[in-house]
Amino acid sequence: MRLLRIAAALAFAGFANLAVAATDYPTKSVTLVVPFAPGGSNDIVGRYVADRLSKIWGQPVVVENMPGAGSAIGSAHVAKAKPDGYTLLINSVTFTMNAAVQNLPFDPANDFQPVGMIGKVPLVLVVGPALPVKSYDEFMAEAKKRPLKYATSGLGGVNQFGTEVLKKAAGLKMEPVHYKGGSPAMADVIGGHVDLFFSSMTQALPQIRAGLMTGIMVSSEERSPATPDLPTMVEKGLKDAVVNQWWGLFAPAGTPDEIVQKINADLNTIVNSDETKEFLAKDGGTPAPTSVEQFAETVKKETAKWKEIAQEANIKAE
Amino acid sequence: MEFLDHLAIGLETALSLHNLLYAFAGCLLGTLIGVLPGLGPLATIAMLLPFTYGLPPVGALIMLAGIYYGAAYGGSTTAILVNLPGETSSVVTVIDGHQMARKGKAGAALAAAAIGSFFAGCVGVLMLALFAAPLTRFAFKFGPAEYFSLMAVGLVGAVSLASGSVVKSIGMIVFGLLLGLVGIDVASGVTRFTFGFPELWEGIDFIVVAVGIFAFSEIVGSLEQREHRKAYTSEITTLWPTREDIRRMTPAILRGSSIGAFVGILPGAGLSLASFFAYSLERKVSRRPDEFGHGAIEGVAGPESANNAAAQTAFIPTLTLGIPGSATMALMLGAMIIHNIQPGPQVMTSNPDLFWGLIVSMWIGNLMLVILNLPLIGIWVQLLKVPYRVLYPAILMFCCIGVYSVSYSTFDLFMAAGFGVLGYLFHKLACEPAPLMLGFVLGPMLEENFRRALVLSDGDFSVFVTRPISLVLLLIAVALVVFSVLPSLKKQRAVVFTEE
Numbered sequence: 001m002r003l004l005r006i007a008a009a010l011a012f013a014g015f016a017n018l019a020v021a022a023t024d025y026p027t028k029s030v031t032l033v034v035p036f037a038p039g040g041s042n043d044i045v046g047r048y049v050a051d052r053l054s055k056i057w058g059q060p061v062v063v064e065n066m067p068g069a070g071s072a073i074g075s076a077h078v079a080k081a082k083p084d085g086y087t088l089l090i091n092s093v094t095f096t097m098n099a100a101v102q103n104l105p106f107d108p109a110n111d112f113q114p115v116g117m118i119g120k121v122p123l124v125l126v127v128g129p130a131l132p133v134k135s136y137d138e139f140m141a142e143a144k145k146r147p148l149k150y151a152t153s154g155l156g157g158v159n160q161f162g163t164e165v166l167k168k169a170a171g172l173k174m175e176p177v178h179y180k181g182g183s184p185a186m187a188d189v190i191g192g193h194v195d196l197f198f199s200s201m202t203q204a205l206p207q208i209r210a211g212l213m214t215g216i217m218v219s220s221e222e223r224s225p226a227t228p229d230l231p232t233m234v235e236k237g238l239k240d241a242v243v244n245q246w247w248g249l250f251a252p253a254g255t256p257d258e259i260v261q262k263i264n265a266d267l268n269t270i271v272n273s274d275e276t277k278e279f280l281a282k283d284g285g286t287p288a289p290t291s292v293e294q295f296a297e298t299v300k301k302e303t304a305k306w307k308e309i310a311q312e313a314n315i316k317a318e
Numbered sequence: 319m320e321f322l323d324h325l326a327i328g329l330e331t332a333l334s335l336h337n338l339l340y341a342f343a344g345c346l347l348g349t350l351i352g353v354l355p356g357l358g359p360l361a362t363i364a365m366l367l368p369f370t371y372g373l374p375p376v377g378a379l380i381m382l383a384g385i386y387y388g389a390a391y392g393g394s395t396t397a398i399l400v401n402l403p404g405e406t407s408s409v410v411t412v413i414d415g416h417q418m419a420r421k422g423k424a425g426a427a428l429a430a431a432a433i434g435s436f437f438a439g440c441v442g443v444l445m446l447a448l449f450a451a452p453l454t455r456f457a458f459k460f461g462p463a464e465y466f467s468l469m470a471v472g473l474v475g476a477v478s479l480a481s482g483s484v485v486k487s488i489g490m491i492v493f494g495l496l497l498g499l500v501g502i503d504v505a506s507g508v509t510r511f512t513f514g515f516p517e518l519w520e521g522i523d524f525i526v527v528a529v530g531i532f533a534f535s536e537i538v539g540s541l542e543q544r545e546h547r548k549a550y551t552s553e554i555t556t557l558w559p560t561r562e563d564i565r566r567m568t569p570a571i572l573r574g575s576s577i578g579a580f581v582g583i584l585p586g587a588g589l590s591l592a593s594f595f596a597y598s599l600e601r602k603v604s605r606r607p608d609e610f611g612h613g614a615i616e617g618v619a620g621p622e623s624a625n626n627a628a629a630q631t632a633f634i635p636t637l638t639l640g641i642p643g644s645a646t647m648a649l650m651l652g653a654m655i656i657h658n659i660q661p662g663p664q665v666m667t668s669n670p671d672l673f674w675g676l677i678v679s680m681w682i683g684n685l686m687l688v689i690l691n692l693p694l695i696g697i698w699v700q701l702l703k704v705p706y707r708v709l710y711p712a713i714l715m716f717c718c719i720g721v722y723s724v725s726y727s728t729f730d731l732f733m734a735a736g737f738g739v740l741g742y743l744f745h746k747l748a749c750e751p752a753p754l755m756l757g758f759v760l761g762p763m764l765e766e767n768f769r770r771a772l773v774l775s776d777g778d779f780s781v782f783v784t785r786p787i788s789l790v791l792l793l794i795a796v797a798l799v800v801f802s803v804l805p806s807l808k809k810q811r812a813v814v815f816t817e818e
Contacts, residue, residue, distance in 0.1 A: 207640075
């Protein structure tokens with residue numbers, strides 16, 4: 001009899017274990033897929049977050065670089081992964097833009113469960129010797145005089161969308177010149193071959209500080225601590241042209257809500273720390289803690305917005 | 319005297335025991351991956367990057383840099399001995415290097431490569447130390463129109479890479495150009511020749527094509543004819559270049575170093591382009607053009623010097639501006655960011671110990687490499703005596719690791735296998751693969767810059783001749799065509815006359 005009772009108790013304990021299994025997460029190592037090659041911003045932010053998450057969880061968080069096809073190869077891998085919270089993806093704002101230009105091997109709206117945003121950083125409009133203007137007003141005066149040529153880091157990237165929304169909001173005429181990546185684009189602006197580039201902060205800051213390029217404005221709502229003297233889109237009455245480069249975590253669709261909420265909570269602990277604030281501030285960025293729902297809403301809204309912009313500006317692969 | 323102060327800072331940093339060790343480790347590792355076909359500096363640095371977190375920043379960069387230029391050093395070894403390029407930049411070294419080995423002059427070829435590399439490395443480092451800033455300004459003058467014209471020169475020169483039929487060689491260039499088109503078109507975003515595979519969106523990687531066409535096909539080809547290798551391993555006469563060799567390779571090294579140093583500064587051009595250009599030049603200026611393709615020592619010394627000079631000067635835009643010229647250099651910048659160093663024009667003033675320490679360590683690294691490599695020549699040559707059944711499975715394995723490590727994709731492995739079959743066919747048809755590789759490298763750059771230049775000029779074609787640098791380059795291209803066509807025209811006329 002007694003034996004039976006023990007067995008029953010054990011069985012009950014077993015069930016109880018199952019019930020709390022979700023909040024026990026993670027019980028083994030977690031893979032964070034970085035869909036880009038090592039060394040880029042996604043990789044650096046991804047490794048930072050992975051390191052801090054593994055300290056909180058007491059489980060290793062292994063970063064796996066899966067570059068290729070923009071970020072499509074790595075993203076497709078995560079879309080097809082088992083939705084158990086042990087395969088996560090870091091991706092950026094371009095994730096919501098890719099779908100507007102290319103046919104992707106996955107469905108960005110339905111194959112993923114957004115988990116939370118990490119941080120965001122504005123783009124900064126820079127000009128070189130081809131467009132020797134020093135301020136926003138001078139820039140606008142020149143831009144209304146002649147159609148400018150703007151560099152992009154590739155068709156349908158954040159730089160192109162950023163410039164297109166500005167073009168629309170300010171009623172300008174500008175034509176894209178496409179490059180393979182931000183570096184050659186920057187080089188040609190500094191060399192005076194192209195007029196302007198809506199650059200990432202990371203790339204533009206050292207050039208602005210060295211006087212090789214002139215910063216005109218930032219694309220965010222608020223001024224960036226890295227460029228306190230540059231005006232924002234909102235200040236100049238171009239609210240519709242606000243763009244932020246952000247990074248966020250994603251899980252495969254169908255990942256249990258308890259796990260998603262737990263990752264979100266732990267991610268926010270990291271995002272809210274002073275260390276993270278400092279880490280992001282180096283490149284002009286700010287932490288951006290969100291709830292799961294807020295982040296999902298952002299992703300949804302931006303995906304729809306870029307689709308619309310792409311149609312209007314005729315940015316498509318044809 | 320500012321230079322001496324800088325030198326002192328650099329020496330102080332580079333000569334610390336730790337940094338010497340990091341430089342040595344980097345060079346050794348670089349030589350190793352250089353020797354191993356397929357495994358390149360890009361993949362190696364990418365894999366090691368996370369491990370450098372724990373190292374001091376200067377040490378980490380010294381080591382990663384050592385891997386980069388060490389690989390350019392080691393790549394020639396396999397090219398000469400086993401007829402497959404250990405590194406993408408040694409694709410042209412295969413042409414004459416291996417022919418020299420077959421004639422029993424493997425030692426001389428290896429020595430020419432090592433001495434040329436050392437000299438070129440020193441030239442590169444010196445340019446980096448003395449003229450980094452003015453050279454950067456010069457590189458900026460290269461806009462899309464100039465790049466297009468430079469690539470046009472390269473393309474015309476490509477014909478001279480083959481020693482056989484001109485028609486075949488043009489065919490191979492065109493095929494290479496077509497291969498280069500695979501992927502998403504930069505200007506329009508259209509996917510070309512991707513057949514529904516997202517793996518092809520970013521184009522085919524150079525390593526995939528090179529490993530397939532050179533390494534895999536060479537192995538298959540050699541399996542057919544088991545006997546011939548014995549023949550030329552037994553007749554290794556001397557390990558060192560003769561006086562005549564030295565006389566011939568000296569000017570080639572000088573020319574190769576200057577071309578390489580120049581091409582290296584241009585962002586996006588790359589080491590392989592430097593060696594392609596150097597080879598074409600050697601062949602054009604040589605009084606013995608017929609020897610090329612059959613073991614001309616200039617054909618080894620020139621390109622090998624060029625790629626090593628370029629490996630050093632490629633650091634110029636990266637260090638002075640924080641603008642990387644290649645994917646590998648982008649990784650180096652990533653390493654700086656990870657270590658809390660903001661790359662950009664201020665690195666020189668904000669982190670002088672890093673900037674000058676790195677430069678001085680590069681020179682020390684070059685010295686280490688030549689000390690490491692010259693005595694090893696004897697050992698490398700012994701490699702020729704390793705039986706196929708041991709050597710080839712090992713090479714195949716390293717090739718596969720190398721190809722896989724490019725983007726961690728098995729798709730690339732299958733593609734490399736496909737190119738292996740193709741390469742074997744080329745071998746049977748006596749079509750030389752070097753022009754194909756050049757077409758493959760140049761094609762996308764040629765097209766991108768052509769279209770970019772036209773977008774910038776609003777469709778005005780005159781932009782290519784109204785910009786002075788572009789005009790000069792185009793004139794060189796025209797002159798190259800005229801000079802290559804003239805002799806054969808004369809010959810034809812001679813034939814016509816005798817028939818009369």
